[in-house]
Amino acid sequence: MMVIINGRVIGPRSILEQHCVIIEGGKIKQIAPTSQVLWPEDARVIDAQGGFVAPGFVDLHVHGALGHDTMEGSVEVLAQIAKFHIAGGTTAMTPATVTDSREKITAALDAIGRAVGHNFGGAQILGAHIEGPYLSTQKCGAQPAAFVRAPDPTEYMPWLEREGAVTQMTLAPELPGALELIDALLEREIIPSGGHTVANSEQTRAAIDRGLCQATHLFNAMSAATKVGAFRMPGALETFLADDRVMVELVADGKHVHPELLRLAVRAKGADRICLVTDATAGAGLADGSEFNVGVARGVVRDGVGMKTDGSALVGSVATMIQLVRNMVELAGVTLVDAVRMASMNPARALGLSGHKGGLEPQRDADIVVFSPSFVLEKTVIGGRVEYERPVESQ
Numbered sequence: 001m002m003v004i005i006n007g008r009v010i011g012p013r014s015i016l017e018q019h020c021v022i023i024e025g026g027k028i029k030q031i032a033p034t035s036q037v038l039w040p041e042d043a044r045v046i047d048a049q050g051g052f053v054a055p056g057f058v059d060l061h062v063h064g065a066l067g068h069d070t071m072e073g074s075v076e077v078l079a080q081i082a083k084f085h086i087a088g089g090t091t092a093m094t095p096a097t098v099t100d101s102r103e104k105i106t107a108a109l110d111a112i113g114r115a116v117g118h119n120f121g122g123a124q125i126l127g128a129h130i131e132g133p134y135l136s137t138q139k140c141g142a143q144p145a146a147f148v149r150a151p152d153p154t155e156y157m158p159w160l161e162r163e164g165a166v167t168q169m170t171l172a173p174e175l176p177g178a179l180e181l182i183d184a185l186l187e188r189e190i191i192p193s194g195g196h197t198v199a200n201s202e203q204t205r206a207a208i209d210r211g212l213c214q215a216t217h218l219f220n221a222m223s224a225a226t227k228v229g230a231f232r233m234p235g236a237l238e239t240f241l242a243d244d245r246v247m248v249e250l251v252a253d254g255k256h257v258h259p260e261l262l263r264l265a266v267r268a269k270g271a272d273r274i275c276l277v278t279d280a281t282a283g284a285g286l287a288d289g290s291e292f293n294v295g296v297a298r299g300v301v302r303d304g305v306g307m308k309t310d311g312s313a314l315v316g317s318v319a320t321m322i323q324l325v326r327n328m329v330e331l332a333g334v335t336l337v338d339a340v341r342m343a344s345m346n347p348a349r350a351l352g353l354s355g356h357k358g359g360l361e362p363q364r365d366a367d368i369v370v371f372s373p374s375f376v377l378e379k380t381v382i383g384g385r386v387e388y389e390r391p392v393e394s395q
């Protein structure tokens with residue numbers, strides 16, 4: 001048994017002061033005022049020292065860390081990425097692939113599939129987010145245009161038919177065959193997510209009507225309102241903002257999306273339809289000026305974000321989840337409860353895992369983060385095991 005005492009426990013709608021969380025068998029057993037609970041002498045007691053105790057963060061979009069990239073197609077590399085991100089409070093993730101050849105994407109999915117359900121002492125790997133190759137060549141960002149292509153069932157069916165290995169796919173809804181791809185994804189309970197797209201409003205809405213229910217890194221790499229003849233017409237961005245059926249990813253690293261736009265997203269989508277995602281690349285955890293790969297693209301860490309080496313575009317972030325939570329509070333003005341919800345319950349719900357993850361309630365997995373009032377990550381607990389503790393020398 002483990003007990004986390006003296007915490008300010010972040011619930012779905014409020015903060016429970018001076019509460020403790022009791023953990024048994026990898027699950028949350030009870031949440032109660034610290035003064036009202038007795039625990040056995042042999043229980044491990046963790047003193048949160050007045051810090052926040054929150055559900056573990058679930059990152060739906062992460063490419064890498066520490067110079068390593070999911071496209072290396074290696075379980076060992078995935079384990080290193082998963083270990084790095086526990087220091088940012090991530091307890092579960094869906095690693096993202098990028099546009100590449102069929103063979104490279106297949107190899108990356110093989111590795112992610114093998115990593116699902118394994119305990120590396122890092123964030124749990126829940127499945128793959130296939131980002132590309134079915135994207136717009138005009139909005140491919142750091143993804144290599146030479147490999148971008150239209151959906152081809154003979155290519156994607158073998159990817160989708162890996163039982164439980166794929167959880168999301170990002171696609172451009174305007175491509176020929178995109179609606180049939182959405183059907184194929186939904187049949188296998190894989191989330192179709194719109195992104196890297198130049199779709200107009202009609203094309204976006206048609207995809208949403210067909211079942212597209214998520215938007216990949218809202219604001220980044222998607223069409224926005226533009227003047228057509230005498231009239232201003234919405235793009236994919238405004239359609240995603242306006243439609244309640246769509247959950248949106250938000251790279252709230254303070255660089256990808258301007259604080260004013262973060263506030264706009266909160267106003268439009270509310271606290272229940274935003275998932276904070278890092279979109280972290282191999283540059284995460286590297287020093288400023290370090291170069292790294294994202295698939296075949298080359299990036300450099302510059303001013304706290306990944307850039308193309310020529311500075312022409314962003315190449316994912318170098319953020320961790322706790323930084324995104326902090327930014328939503330400090331830059332976007334949302335409450336801590338809501339910011340945590342966007343990092344935990346919402347992504348868990350998107351994945352259909354809200355019965356197990358995303359909240360501190362009895363019977364849910366004991367995936368828990370403890371952080372100070374100044375957003376310093378103190379501890380990350382996964383399945384009832386303390387997998388990260390802030391190093392003593394920096395305390």
Ligand SMILES: [Zn+2]
Pocket residue numbers: 131141196217221
């Ligand atoms: Zn992307």
